Amino acid sequence: MRDVRVVYRKYDEKLHWHQWMRLLGEDQYGVWLGAPANSVSQRGSEPEVTHSQAHVQLFPRDKWFTAIFNDEPRQTEIYCDITTPVEFGEDVFTMIDLDLDVVKRRDGTIYIDDEDEFADHQVKYGYPADVIESARTTCDWLATAVATEEPFLTAYKTHLDKIR
Template identity: 30%
Template sequence: MEATRLTIQAKKYDGRPHYSWEGIVLEQTETFLIVANTPGRTLHHHQREAIYTYDNYSLEFYPLDADFTVGLDVELTGEATYYCNICLPPVLQGGIVSFIDLDLDLVYRNGAWTVVDEDEFLENQQLYQYPVELIERTRTSLLDLQQRIAEQQFPFDGFLDAFIPTVLQMNRGRNA
């Protein structure tokens, strides 16, 4: 059976493309998507007009009813680093899932969660003229995500860990 491929588009608040890449759908429900990538995937950075190639495995979670996404860079050992975008809820239309990136990110590396891109969030408030309600929603979404993680709520309850072995097996037959 052929794997279902999907295009992922991160956009800025004005709707302009920011990043785009393709992934392989592992699971799709009415409320979320789980997407995987293998080494050699490319990411198009539209603002820089550049294409980057990644040599890692990744697992991505797109809730269609929440203000975040979750990306895991997966090592061959099965260990993962997390990168969560604060965004407007992802939208699935046809073979494309897109979301409006609201700049703030929550990253798990070396045993600690850290908020990054605060400066970008402040800059883009001015550049894109974020309404006050959007700024408040973004801050609240970050706090909600931090609480979800602290309380080990879905999908931070081990749910995503079950997909890591599947992701690591995806490229094995092709490189032999």
């Protein structure tokens, strides 16, 4: 297994979240990366954040989101970022974070986060109409899919087992 650099940027190309993760494989849902407990990530040039639990991340091909699946006991079970489709380099995966997030708590609660930021950035960065439409359509789909469809139900659990 090799390590891959994950780089999220904002629409103005400013560095957002980034970290190194282990390549776990690819299936019909996309490419899976994992990070063991005590791995680190960083937002821009802010101090690193240490993650006490393992997590895996799904990078679908040609879709407008990425998904993080957190190990127990973390309260957030699934965290989906609405993004531009991932650009898959040999050692770096990059995408543009489009602000909207779909979050599923471990108790089953699902909510959409950062709609205010999405609205502000549409104006600030001049998101094109097709980007706004793709982001909103994906967000609306995910708000239901995280509770009803794979890979959000059980498929991710085998990848979590690999990285623990």
